[in-house]
Amino acid sequence: MDTTLADQAFDLRNRLEIWANDYYFLPDPKDRASKLPAPLKAEFFIFLSHLSVALMEDEDNFFGYFFFQMGKELDLTLRAPTGVTFRGTKYVLFFQPFLFLEQTPEQMLSSIRHEILHIVFRHLLRARDLRSSYSKLALNLAMDAIVNTYLDPVPADGVTIERINGQYQLYLTPYDTLENYAEQIQHGLEWKEKSQTTTTDQVTDSDKPQFDPAHAHDLWETADASDPQTMVKFTEKYLDEADKGNLPSHLSSAIAAIKSENPALPWDWYLRRMAGTLSCGTKHTTARLSRRQPYRLDLRGELHHYKARILVALDVSGSISDAEFHQAMEEVLHIVQTQRVEITVIECDDQIKKVYHVRSVRDLQERYPYRGGTAFSPVFAYANKHKIDLLIYFTDGQGEERLEVKPGGYKVFWIMSGKGKTLSLLNPPGLIKPLKTKEDITLSELDDPHNDGYSMNNQEPIAFT
Template sequence: MIVLDKQLRTEAILLDQKLNQWADNEMRLSDKACRAKDLPADFVREFFEFVSKISLKLLDDKDNFYGYFFFQMGKEIRLNIGSATATNFKGAKYVMYFNPFIFLPLTIDQMGNCIRHEILHIVFQHLQRAKDLQDHYSKLALNLAMDIVVNTYLRPLPDDAATLDWVNLQYHLYLTPFGTLEDYVQEIQEAIDKREKTTTITDEDNTADTDILTKFDPLRTHDVWNESDTIDAQLLGRFTEKYVDSASRGKLSDHIANAIAQIKDSNHTLPWHFYLKKLAGTVASGNKKTTARRNRRQPERLDLRGQLRNYKAKIYIALDISGSISDDEFKQAMEEVFQIVREYKTEITIIQCDDHIRKVYTVRTIKDLQARPAGRGGTCYAPVIEYANKHKIDLLLYFTDGKGEDKLRTIPSGYKILWLIGGNGDELSLDNPYGIVKRLHPLEEENSAAEFFFVEKGGYSMNNQEGISLNF
C-alpha cells in the first residue's frame, strides 16, 4: 500500500507540473483567463485515469461505501471551484467536480478524504438542508457549518480545511464535536456578525467572475450547488436512496448507517402537508427590510437595514371531479391547506377538472369552496398542466385518484407540483410526475361525520393522515 501511494504521489506531481506549465503558457500567449474547456486533451485523460486509481483505492478500503458511491457519480473538471472537490445533482445523477490546481498538490490520503467529504455532504442531505437555511444565514456561515460537520469524521484533511478547531480559533467559539448543521450555522453566523470590518474572510464574494482558483476559498466551496437541476426534495431523496443502497456492500460506520436510516425515514414517513409547507415556503417574491441582519455591502453601517427574502406563493389547486376522492376527505385536506398558506397571505385558485377544465374560481377561506359537479369524462392531467404553464403559477396541488395518462404531452414549467392521491387510487399513473407524489389516506367511514363537523368548526385532526416521524 505504501509503494502504491508513492507511485500515485509521483503521478500527481507530474500532472501538477503539466497543469502549471499549461497555465503559464496560456496566460503568456493570450489575454484570456484559463478555462477548463481549454485544458489539453491528454492532460484531461491522464487526470481521470489518475482519479480512477484513487477510486480503486477507495473500493479496496475497509469502509468501501465511499468507493461504491463514487463509482456511480459523474466526474468533471472545474477550475473555478474554491476547493479540491465539489458536488451537485445534474442530469439525473450526482456529479463530482475536481479543481486539479487544488487537488493535485494534496497527499493521496487527503485526496481520498476530499472525495469522502463530498459524499458525506450528500448522505447528510446538506444540499436539501442548505436550501432551507440559505435565506436566514450567510453563505460563509453555511459553508463553514456544513464543512465542519463532515470534516469531524475525516483524517487527514488538507492543511487549509475548515475544521472545528479552525472555526473555533477564527471566530472565538466553543463549538463541540458532532453538533448539528443547524446549531453550528446559528453560532457561526452570530460570530460573523460580531466580527470587525478588518476580518480576513467576509461574506462578500469578490471573485464571482474568476475563471480559475488555485487556493482553498471557504466562500466558494459549494457554489456549484446552485447549478443543480431543479428537483423536489422527495425525488432527490429517492435518487440518494438508490445511490446509498448500491454503495452499502459491507459493514457501515455508525454515522453513515444513521444518515442512511434518516434518508429512508424521511422518504417514506413524511406526511403530505409537510411537503406542502416546504414547497409553499420556497416561493420567493422580492425582499423585505429587517433590522435583524446587517447590510451585506456595508456591514459597518448600523443605520442601514439588511434584507430577508419575502415569501408569497401563487397556489393553484386542481380537483379531479372524475375521481373517487370523497367530499369529506377533500374538505379535510383543504382545511390543512388553508392553515398552511394563511401565513403567506395569498389567494388560492381552484380548478375543477376531469379530462377538461370545467371551472376555475378563487377562494380565501374554506367557506368559499363550491360544490363539485359530477365528472363528465375520464381523467387527463395535461389540460391543467397547460393552464398552469400559461398562467405562470408557483405551486400546483393536484387532488386525483391517480388514474390518468402515463405520459404528459406538456412538460410543467417554472413551478412545483404536489400530487395527492386519494379515494381508491394507489399510485399516480404518470411515468414521470415532475413533482412529489403523496397518498392521501381516506377517512374512516364511521368517523367521517365527526371529522366533517370538526373541520367546519375551524379545527383539524390529523389522526387519520400519514404518520409523522420526528427523526428528520
C-alpha cells in the same frame, strides 16, 4: 497508500503547471478550460479511476460505490479541490485539478468522501433553507466542520472545529447541530469584522487558484433543487446502490433518516414522465420532406395525425372519495394540457357503468352511488377495443387475482387510494404508485432542522466504560 498514486499525481500536477504557464494569463477561467489539452483531461480521469478503485478496496467501501455512480467533470473556477451539485437525476462531482492534485492521495480520497458526506447529510437542501438566516461563509464553515469531523486526514485547507475556534474565539464542541454551529460562527464573524479591518478569509489577487471557504460550495446554487422530494428520492437510490455492508453509525443513522422521510415520489411525478413518452402516430405527406433522407424528393415526410388517447378508469366501489378523484383529475389535466391528447373517463365496479370524454375539470360528471364488487378485466377489454395509449386506473386494489384479458400494447399506471395497500392481481401490468393529494404531500420533515442527517444530531459515538 500505494506510492504509485502519489507519483502519478506529482507528474500530472507538473504537466498542468507547464500548461498553465502558457494559458493561465487568460482572464476567463472558462477560456482556460477550453485550452486544456484533451490527452491531459483524459489522463486526469484515468487517475480518478485509480482513486475510485482505492475507495472500492477500502474497508468502508460505501464511498467507492457512491462515487462510482456520480458524474465527474473538471471546473477551473472552483475555489475548493472538489465541489458537488445535483443535475437532472444525477449527482456530479467537479474537480479543480490544481487544488485537488496539491493534496496527498489520502487527502484526495478524503476530498471525495467530504462531498459525499455533504449529500448524505442533505446539506445541499439545508443550505438553501438557511440562506436567509446566516451568511454564506457561516453556513459553509458550519457544514464543513460537521463533515470533516468524520474524515482522517482532513482535506487540504479543510475546515475543522479547532481551526474555527482558534480563528473566531469560539468554543464549538463536536456533534452539535448545523443550526447551532452556524449561529455561533455568525457571531464570531461579526466579532472579527468589528475587531479588525482585514480578514484572512478573502482570496488575494493571484493568478493561482486558492481555497476560499466563502465560495467553496457555490456549485450548490446550480443544483436542480426546485423539487426537494425528487432530490431526496434519487439520493436514496444512490444510497441503496452504495450500501454493501456494515456502515459507521453516523452514516447508517443519516441514511435511515432519508429513507424515513420520503417513502415514495408523488404519483404525478411518474405520470409527467409517462405522458412525455406518448406517441401520437404519424401519416405520410408530400408537404414535408423525409427527415431521414431530405435530399430524396420522391420520398414523403411524416406528420402527427391523431391525438394520444388516455383512458382514466375510476373504481366506483367506494374506495376513492369524490374529492380525491376530482383533485387527481385536476393534476392529470394540468400535466397533459400542452399535449395533443383525448381523455376518456370510465367508471367501473364489477362492470362498466359510465363512459364520457373530458377536456377540463368542468366536464367531470357526478358519480352515482355504485357499491358493487370490483373487477379490472372490463376496463382492460374496453381499452383493448378502443386502442388507447395510456390507461390510468384509480383503485383501492381489491379485485381479481388474474385478468381475463391481457393489455394490448399500451402503458398502464395504477394509482392506489389511501385505503389501498396492495393490488390483488398476482402479476399486475404497468406501474403501481400510491395516491397522494396536495394535502398529503408536505415538506414538514425536510423543514425540521433537528432531523438526523442535516446536522450531527445523535451521531456522537457511544463510549463504553
